[in-house]
Amino acid sequence: VAHILSLLAPAKLNLYLRVVGKRPDGYHELETVFERIDLADELTFDDDPRDVTLTSSHPSLSCGEDNLVIKAARALQRATGTTRGARIHLEKRIPVAAGLGGGSSDAATALIGLDRLWKTHCSTPQLHALAAQLGSDVPIFLLDAPFAIGRGRGELLEPVKVTTVLHHVLVTPNVPLSTKEIFAEADFSLTAVRPSSTIAVHALRNGSLGELAQGIGNDLAPAAIRRCPLIQEIQRGLLDAGCLGAGMSGSGPSVFGLCHDRQQAEAVARQMQRQFTAGFVRVVRTFHNPL
Ligand code: C5P
Numbered sequence: 001v002a003h004i005l006s007l008l009a010p011a012k013l014n015l016y017l018r019v020v021g022k023r024p025d026g027y028h029e030l031e032t033v034f035e036r037i038d039l040a041d042e043l044t045f046d047d048d049p050r051d052v053t054l055t056s057s058h059p060s061l062s063c064g065e066d067n068l069v070i071k072a073a074r075a076l077q078r079a080t081g082t083t084r085g086a087r088i089h090l091e092k093r094i095p096v097a098a099g100l101g102g103g104s105s106d107a108a109t110a111l112i113g114l115d116r117l118w119k120t121h122c123s124t125p126q127l128h129a130l131a132a133q134l135g136s137d138v139p140i141f142l143l144d145a146p147f148a149i150g151r152g153r154g155e156l157l158e159p160v161k162v163t164t165v166l167h168h169v170l171v172t173p174n175v176p177l178s179t180k181e182i183f184a185e186a187d188f189s190l191t192a193v194r195p196s197s198t199i200a201v202h203a204l205r206n207g208s209l210g211e212l213a214q215g216i217g218n219d220l221a222p223a224a225i226r227r228c229p230l231i232q233e234i235q236r237g238l239l240d241a242g243c244l245g246a247g248m249s250g251s252g253p254s255v256f257g258l259c260h261d262r263q264q265a266e267a268v269a270r271q272m273q274r275q276f277t278a279g280f281v282r283v284v285r286t287f288h289n290p291l
Contacts, residue, residue, distance in 0.1 A: 099250030108141030213245030224252030
């Protein structure tokens with residue numbers, strides 16, 4: 001019986017996201033605070049001498065060469081020269097195109113899993129370089145820290161190693177948004193200058209939820225709200241329900257509400273489920289397990 005490797009691919013939230021400016025290469029310069037959360041996809045890897053193949057539990061997700069998991073496998077094959085293959089299965093639990101980094105996490109987890117399966121022994125900087133080529137949000141999922149500051153495209157990372165566990169209600173409207181389109185429409189030059197990510201990081205180190213709530217903000221929210229006004233209604237709903245703060249993650253449409261504890265999060269989630277029947281509502285917390 002072949003040995004099967006199984007790994008979790010957690011989602012992320014952006015507690016804070018500031019667009020600093022537009023770069024000559026078309027990307028935007030960011031300052032962001034990432035948090036990994038316990039909503040996770042699961043990838044299983046099985047040896048196959050012939051080729052890399054992917055199956056998934058998601059009914060409409062492409063499992064072809066355009067899937068980031070296959071792209072990750074191809075990048076690792078090219079970088080290491082291995083001719084080995086794998087049968088990969090993706091159990092999809094993170095909503096797609098929702099601002100939660102699901103595809104990016106799958107790609108990072110594929111790099112980690114295949115490097116282990118193929119015994120290609122890539123160094124951490126090598127994996128990081130491959131990850132950054134696959135997408136701006138892929139490298140964070142190689143870190144074993146629960147929080148990180150991201151700069152540049154989001155790939156220049158400063159891990160924040162704290163034991164803080166945050167509890168959130170996550171609400172994802174059933175409206176996929178294109179990251180490319182939201183960035184293109186972001187009028188960040190008009191948005192108020194936000195406090196820097198150091199406020200959020202200071203709050204994480206202190207475990208001060210009130211201070212952390214003050215640091216929540218996302219420069220991509222106005223553009224996302226123009227496409228999906230429900231984002232703003234959910235933010236208001238979460239605050240009215242008693243969350244300390246509420247913000248959009250990534251390029252949306254997922255919205256998170258910061259809660260005092262698990263118990264409050266569960267109560268707020270029940271209320272959100274009644275109020276926003278079209279959305280995906282989950283209680284999530286900081287994901288601390290090293291990959
Ligand atoms: O890096 P990734 O391929 O995930 O980015 C998807 C798209 O999002 C990019 O093509 C770009 O249009 C936009 N983007 C950006 N600035 C970033 C990250 C992404 O403009 N820092």
